[in-house]
Amino acid sequence: MENSFGKLFTITSFGESHGRCVGVIIDGCPAGLPLTEDDVQKEVDKRRPQTAAVSTSRTEEDKVEILSGIFNGFTTGAPLSLLIWNKDIDSSEYQKTRHLLRPGHADYTAFIKYGGFNDFRGGGRFSGRITATFVMAGAVARKLLNLIDVEVLAHTIEIGGVKAQPKPPDDVRKNVDQNPLRCADPEAAREMLQVIEQARDEGDSVGGIIEGMAFNIPVGLGEPVFDTLEGDLAKALFAIPAVKGIEFGSGFSAAQKRGSENNDPFIIKNGKIVTTTNNAGGILGGISNGMPIVVRVAVKPTPSIASRQQTVNIEKMESASLEVRGRHDACIVPRAVPVVESMMAVTLCDFAIRAGIIPEVIK
Amino acid sequence: MENSFGKLFTITSFGESHGRCVGVIIDGCPAGLPLTEDDVQKEVDKRRPQTAAVSTSRTEEDKVEILSGIFNGFTTGAPLSLLIWNKDIDSSEYQKTRHLLRPGHADYTAFIKYGGFNDFRGGGRFSGRITATFVMAGAVARKLLNLIDVEVLAHTIEIGGVKAQPKPPDDVRKNVDQNPLRCADPEAAREMLQVIEQARDEGDSVGGIIEGMAFNIPVGLGEPVFDTLEGDLAKALFAIPAVKGIEFGSGFSAAQKRGSENNDPFIIKNGKIVTTTNNAGGILGGISNGMPIVVRVAVKPTPSIASRQQTVNIEKMESASLEVRGRHDACIVPRAVPVVESMMAVTLCDFAIRAGIIPEVIK
């Protein structure tokens, strides 16, 4: 396992879905940042399901505790440790079906890799619950990015085939928290909700696409040739369970564009060099160019579905069928929106520290 | 800059497009691998343009030299250093236009990040030529993967809007080297060639999509939650200039699928657990599941185009226009195919060593 990410701002995730807790260590957070448990709680709360229609997940309140790294309300330069105790856990269903490999889940790969010793309850380390640790780290990263006026913003742009109309950033900012879908297009949001409810009623699930943006990025973040901004953002985002595709700017559609169309012309605006379009998604040569970073993330439909599925009993090595019971989201896309924001924030924060833009001590 | 990739099988790239050489250090290659310069040369030659129609690039022969790490024809466990001397370089055009930021290139971001000290000639470190260092490393990685029967195979599946018909792996293997497009569908290849020629004639360029596959992958590669197989493959592939999107298995199309449709059912076949479909692209929970790894990579159209483009003179801080002269590929997709293979091989090799599947000494 490799549960750390980031070179100078390094997060280390630990904990399991049905274990005692989930938590994260943040090493390399500059000293002098004002930080309270509430700062982090606020972000973690965004991960909670907004409506029973979308999600039937645990209703437990995830209460954040900071165990180290703060003193008198400020970060100290020592590692921050943040933790959420697990509650409200019934693992009996997982015990009963433990040898039935859930399709689309890590049951099989984890079983083989860890010799059957992995904690399978609720998916263990592979549970969506682990993303709470990403969000805790993201909350700290966002506070640091605030210091240099960088804003990270994600929203749902597609669910179950329903696409949101493109909206200008201001509308996204305003609308994203207005509906449980975290979609800036209210009309599309309504349709998405119907699609999700229908899938759920049919014992099925749907996927979607999240767009992440970052504004006011200084020019020069990214450390090519390997630690490119795209590369490290992608690595960070692929750590979110269910993400199966990533694209920046014009992304896959660039494959169908001409160079003359896809190149972003440079102009001078208010004394600054900007591009008139942003097909690059704010990144040229793996380095931020000052335009908004734009990334889109494909989220597969929740693999846990109520419908009967074909699978294998790995103990008996024989065919079997499985109905996944318990509380599962028919669509995890809305809950993944703050997670996308968090992993973007963590990555950008690390690059900003590497570039010396966020200093070792906040004054 | 951060020019190293890989945890135990670590490659470090160096050199510039118009400098003295491009090269790569490979640290962590097991001892006892038979290796000659020809083994590497063979792979590097694949990067050369196959036809003037596709590319008008330097015609120089890239001759690989191994400077360290082999003895009596075998790797020694010491770092391998491989190098190609640069030749046939005329940098005068770059000198003349050095303050004109080429749209779609790293000129602007590199200028700011490195304070104007970057070697801008031919794009310097941001040139496609740097991928020759990836291919040298990939050649070694592939020899190591051969030992455990892993095969990496990439091919062009779309160029300038022309999509290849899906072909079974055997056809891809057979056809990929039969045309300069590295496209397994000969008919599509012919169309692609026309599209490229037309773009070139119009002073323009086109992009495309490459599919990479890896066969016979052992179950268990990948180190979640952060060093996932998807995450590290994506990071490796985003190091290739012009790549702007990555997806695994059903990828972005998963966003439109139901869970019942996207989940790959498990069955037992010849005593082994396999899935009947491969929407996961061979990866579950960030870990290989034994099915073929399938990744698709979006390549933007070559930013160097002959048509006049709007830009900025960064020295004078004023608007300007630019026609990029010199030798440029109207489509780099075919030449990127072996680079995709190489970065996949490097990543998979690193994970195989981490998992102990390729040992420290080859016997």
Next chain:
Amino acid sequence: MENSFGKLFTITSFGESHGRCVGVIIDGCPAGLPLTEDDVQKEVDKRRPQTAAVSTSRTEEDKVEILSGIFNGFTTGAPLSLLIWNKDIDSSEYQKTRHLLRPGHADYTAFIKYGGFNDFRGGGRFSGRITATFVMAGAVARKLLNLIDVEVLAHTIEIGGVKAQPKPPDDVRKNVDQNPLRCADPEAAREMLQVIEQARDEGDSVGGIIEGMAFNIPVGLGEPVFDTLEGDLAKALFAIPAVKGIEFGSGFSAAQKRGSENNDPFIIKNGKIVTTTNNAGGILGGISNGMPIVVRVAVKPTPSIASRQQTVNIEKMESASLEVRGRHDACIVPRAVPVVESMMAVTLCDFAIRAGIIPEVIK
């Protein structure tokens, strides 16, 4: 700050002396290791002062809790998190004297480095208490090393100028826990105790030397030229507060030896290649040679002393004097013995995993 150590077996330390807890995350522990809190508690208890004569430290019981990474009594391959809650803490003295830089401590350097935001209470991150996190990690490392029959053993060989007579390993093993000094020479131990008591009575402190040994080491651990066995062991041991010198085998005395005297002749014994002497301390070229690893660690006298010392009030920037009050060990050497063992175990375990000698899954 950089609070992680180890490449594949990676420990991340967190917590402060007077904060809520001290803890450690262990990432890369193979799955399948039987592990209980008692296994770790046993080692942590060794860090407790053995007698009031040597130490007047907190009498609190350090109770180890494992928060993640085990399931049904075995490690799962997921990160282990181990934690000790702090109790019995009175920080008032530190508050009062917070601007008086304690000589020999990190007060000044930490104040400057962290801009005055560091948690100064009890030394914060620089407290000897942090070594409890090393011992927790060491306990797990030792269980892993047990699997390959590697034994790590440390003992006090000098305190306050009193040198122990060299003893054969069997005597060390037998005697080390027989006295509170952890000294295998009972006579010297008695003298050491007197020296410590005298220093304590005079408001002063003494230092000493610890010898660490590791037996049954496989040939081949160490990854030169930079990740040498000496280099990484030294780095690990210098993380222990108060350590100011490290030597291997004949160490500093080698400077006075002839080559003919210092070289260890090779012979064959029971079909194995061994050396007749061990001036190399078990390491040649940075790689273990199968002989016992022998390292000696110089521990400075405890900087916290009751006598009045000259210092500076950093707030007022004026001269001041200071008597350090509170509970302090007049000699920390005996308590550092298990810490030396722990950091040796952590380092050797990491190298054994890197060399593939301890596999990813314990069977």
Next chain:
Amino acid sequence: MENSFGKLFTITSFGESHGRCVGVIIDGCPAGLPLTEDDVQKEVDKRRPQTAAVSTSRTEEDKVEILSGIFNGFTTGAPLSLLIWNKDIDSSEYQKTRHLLRPGHADYTAFIKYGGFNDFRGGGRFSGRITATFVMAGAVARKLLNLIDVEVLAHTIEIGGVKAQPKPPDDVRKNVDQNPLRCADPEAAREMLQVIEQARDEGDSVGGIIEGMAFNIPVGLGEPVFDTLEGDLAKALFAIPAVKGIEFGSGFSAAQKRGSENNDPFIIKNGKIVTTTNNAGGILGGISNGMPIVVRVAVKPTPSIASRQQTVNIEKMESASLEVRGRHDACIVPRAVPVVESMMAVTLCDFAIRAGIIPEVIK
């Protein structure tokens, strides 16, 4: 193998003693540093033996070439690659005695670790020649440290039991290059020379101690708890073949001191906080305190001696005897002095960049 060192200023060493070359890649060197091959050559020349009396080593001139990373006389931010081609190599003696394990060398450990595939000629990767790559990296690091007025200075303080009189830094600076021993005490130097000549005449060798100092160090370098200044300096210095001990400040002698004696009192001098003594060797809590860094390095006697030694023929697995022929230094201490300086410079430079004291671009 792990041939990279440094977190942000990362050096990667490659090459073998009798291979084609030795070289180093420096990644993370800020852009804008004026750098010529002469800058580096000057330092590399210091590694050459100063007199046949001390050394009978290869007389070849080591000519430094910079292959990448500079443009118009300045560093570009891209990786620097520096290389010395090997010449004047006769490997026949090594071929003849290849199965005779040279005592005190890495022959045995490398043979086992690399399965006999290691390049044994001249010690291969384990040769002192590899330190030329350290010195090339050190030359660049020193130029960077110059920018912040940090000076690194090493000198011989003991050889073959002959101890130099302690000298103030000014005398060291002045005298160190006045004799081939690099000893600031001319009288001791003469004695050392005799001791070396005598050892050589008797087919033997001697070791010694080097003291390294660094002046004008900013307060705050070092990243505890693991990346301490002591720990990383030690790791860097143990990469130098033959180094078997390291101590900082009062070092091993601290074990015999009282706390009241070893603690360095703080005072204010010229408005700055300093200590009246420097038993800490400039490091408190693993962080620089602004006082000179003082480290002493024990160098074992050259293992290559002309006298007959007992050993093992590893092919035949039988006892054997060996006289090591060829050119060998009877004492490598003087030649190791610039290597100690170099590894100190590399380490300090990395920490200065991590602390943001040396920026990404030199202006």
